[in-house]
Amino acid sequence: MNDRTIAVAGVALLGSLWWFDHVTPIAYAPISFYALPVFLAAFAKSRRLIYGLASLAIVANSVEAYFDFHVNPLIALEIRSAVYIAILLVAVLSILLQNAVRRNAELAEKNRAWAEREAMLRCAVETMRSSLDSEHIDRTIVREAASAFDSDVAWLFKNPDQTTPVTFRFQRGSPEPDVTSGLLSPQAKALVDKATAQTAPLSLERGEAADQAILDAVGANHVLAARLFEQNRLYGVLAVARNGNARPYDVQNGDAMKTFAVQASIAVSWSMLFTELATTNERLSNENRRLEARLTR
Secondary structure: OOHHHHHHHHHHHHHHHHHHHHHOOHHHOOOOOOHHHHHHHHHOOOHHHHHHHHHHHHHHHHHHHHHHHHHOHHHHHHHHHHHHHHHHHHHHHHHHHHHHHHHHHHHHHHHHHHHHHHHHHHHHHHHHOOOOOHHHHHHHHHHHHHHHOOOOEEEEEEOOOOOOOEEEEEEOOOOOOEEEEOOOOHHHHHHHHHHHOOOOOEEEEOOOHHHHHHHHHHOOOEEEEEEEEEOOEEEEEEEEEEOOOOOOOOHHHHHHHHHHHHHHHHHHHHHHHHHHHHHHHHHHHHHHHHHHHHHOO
């Protein structure tokens, strides 16, 4: 039932109970029936409905207390006081029940969102590990990060500690990431330095004076970044950003980014190891061919 239906049913029930109370002798009037409409309001979404029906129940009880007091003051005082207490207790219990229901709904929504995010992360990790080509993995990481974290922009600052770092930038709606090489801008360098200085993911929000220059430079209101670090080697920094009035990154996003960064670091290290092995094999093959050529002369 929606709140309007509960409100109509509560008012109708309260009116019926008041009429029954009015035509029934004071000695036979039940002491807690005015609390029933208040308990019914516990199943509504709005807490105002509990306050409203409780107020109407108190008013109805007060009206009958006025008439009963002229008939038998002692019994009226005893019964009506018990009704007031019952209304207040049921109102408190209804608020607690409503809070519990709302909390359970929030937890269920968070669990559903986390399950969806976990499925997206699993899919992203499988996609990253589907290839050993270094550039393909880098492009996949930045593209999958934007999708997994529902972000407008994603960056992968590859090898930021070298003289010619490479930046992969993916904009939502673009078919492929843009790739640039060269020195980072001062704001991008500041973002990379802040992310690499800590093991936990870095979160930047509007309101912090020290982060305004970085957020203004990337044109975002919320940034979440993490370093790609594996076997005591820094491979890069992954960052995602949300623009406009998008919701900020929460704790669950930070935990997911930590997991994503670990898996991305492993994928990058594997691809670089494969590249290094391929380069070494090619060098050894060339040396073998040169040695065979000398021996056959």
